Amino acid sequence: MENGDKKGSKSGEGGQERGQIVCVAVIAPNNALLYMRVMNAKQKQGEAEESGWRQMQEVVYNSLDVVEERVWSAKGRGGGAVGRESDGYVGCLAVVGRTCVYGSVSKSAYKTIVVVREGRDGAQHNGVRAALAAIGEALVAALMNCALTPRHALRARRFDRRLLSIAADFGDAP
Amino acid sequence: MHATSDQTSVSESALTFLHAQIVDYHLRGHGGHCLDPPESPPEVAAHHSAPSTMPQDATASENQDLAILAAKRKRLDALGNQVGTRLVERLALHRSRLENHLDMVKFICKDFWEAVFNKHIDVLRTNHRGLYVLTDNEFRWLSSVSPTPQHSGLPEDFVVFPCGLICGALTTLGLPCRVTAELVPVQSAYKCSFNVQMIQN
Numbered sequence: 001m002e003n004g005d006k007k008g009s010k011s012g013e014g015g016q017e018r019g020q021i022v023c024v025a026v027i028a029p030n031n032a033l034l035y036m037r038v039m040n041a042k043q044k045q046g047e048a049e050e051s052g053w054r055q056m057q058e059v060v061y062n063s064l065d066v067v068e069e070r071v072w073s074a075k076g077r078g079g080g081a082v083g084r085e086s087d088g089y090v091g092c093l094a095v096v097g098r099t100c101v102y103g104s105v106s107k108s109a110y111k112t113i114v115v116v117r118e119g120r121d122g123a124q125h126n127g128v129r130a131a132l133a134a135i136g137e138a139l140v141a142a143l144m145n146c147a148l149t150p151r152h153a154l155r156a157r158r159f160d161r162r163l164l165s166i167a168a169d170f171g172d173a174p
Numbered sequence: 175m176h177a178t179s180d181q182t183s184v185s186e187s188a189l190t191f192l193h194a195q196i197v198d199y200h201l202r203g204h205g206g207h208c209l210d211p212p213e214s215p216p217e218v219a220a221h222h223s224a225p226s227t228m229p230q231d232a233t234a235s236e237n238q239d240l241a242i243l244a245a246k247r248k249r250l251d252a253l254g255n256q257v258g259t260r261l262v263e264r265l266a267l268h269r270s271r272l273e274n275h276l277d278m279v280k281f282i283c284k285d286f287w288e289a290v291f292n293k294h295i296d297v298l299r300t301n302h303r304g305l306y307v308l309t310d311n312e313f314r315w316l317s318s319v320s321p322t323p324q325h326s327g328l329p330e331d332f333v334v335f336p337c338g339l340i341c342g343a344l345t346t347l348g349l350p351c352r353v354t355a356e357l358v359p360v361q362s363a364y365k366c367s368f369n370v371q372m373i374q375n
Contacts, residue, residue, distance in 0.1 A: 150259050
């Protein structure tokens with residue numbers, strides 16, 4: 001896992017034209033996993049699906065350290081623009097093979113992690129940022145649901161559908 | 175609670191009456207019944223009626239009543255806490271990050287209070303050591319509560335939910351705190367001071 005600020009995107013040889021969201025995770029302020037969805041996971045069966053999910057979980061948890069480091073250490077130093085914008089975007093957290101991990105932090109310290117498979121077009125950064133902002137809004141809408149207990153596992157069909165729609169708008173349909 | 179022009183808004187008086195009903199339901203109605211002590215059978219009650227006149231038993235019964243009232247208030251406070259947690263998520267969505275505790279309290283005084291009560295907090299004081307005093311000179315949710323003691327409910331009951339509301343909002347923003355309220359009757363209204371004491375980690 002390579003950690004770094006990746007501004008552009010790799011040009012994939014023979015890959016998709018557009019980038020694709022492969023995983024979305026929502027983490028509570030106490031770093032508990034509230035929601036995780038691996039796109040296209042249903043195409044794989046049995047152990048392959050399980051191992052793909054586990055792999056993504058590992059990637060997400062490793063990225064959390066980078067989020068903590070960037071946001072809170074910058075805050076501790078009394079400076080740093082990381083995560084200070086209204087959308088809480090913290091940029092590219094890691095690069096794993098052909099996928100990049102991006103994240104954002106809400107004002108109440110909910111972290112949203114998105115794993116994106118890079119496409120050929122270079123202008124992916126803004127697209128990821130917009131997708132993270134849209135996921136943030138969907139998350140707030142889900143948290144408004146009185147049937148859900150705050151900081152407990154997020155199981156809401158509307159949130160699921162909204163995420164699928166965001167992923168479809170971002171790149172290929174999941 | 176009020177909202178921007180493009181969103182649905184709620185009548186202020188309807189919200190005030192709803193709050194009064196919630197307080198009544200939880201402290202004196204069915205909402206708090208589960209915390210009441212089980213009623214004794216008539217013969218047992220009769221058996222206990224003679225000793226209950228003793229001062230020791232009277233004190234014990236009074237203490238029990240106070241403990242039950244405290245438990246009911248705690249539940250109401252938790253309810254306000256949940257509402258504050260949810261509300262602040264929505265209100266802070268498009269705001270820039272709140273850097274320090276004073277910014278968080280200022281956010282509550284302005285944006286949060288504006289959204290809930292359609293006004294700002296009148297006075298904010300701090301000792302710069304984790305204590306903040308937010309004063310509302312005319313607290314709206316007490317506008318229908320008479321300052322005279324004949325009123326069925328204590329005015330203090332009506333600030334339990336708002337205390338939870340503030341506590342939930344600030345805790346969600348990253349300022350764990352304890353909130354208490356002080357009431358001062360001013361003419362036909364109440365001046366309400368919310369004391370926010372930061373909890374040190």
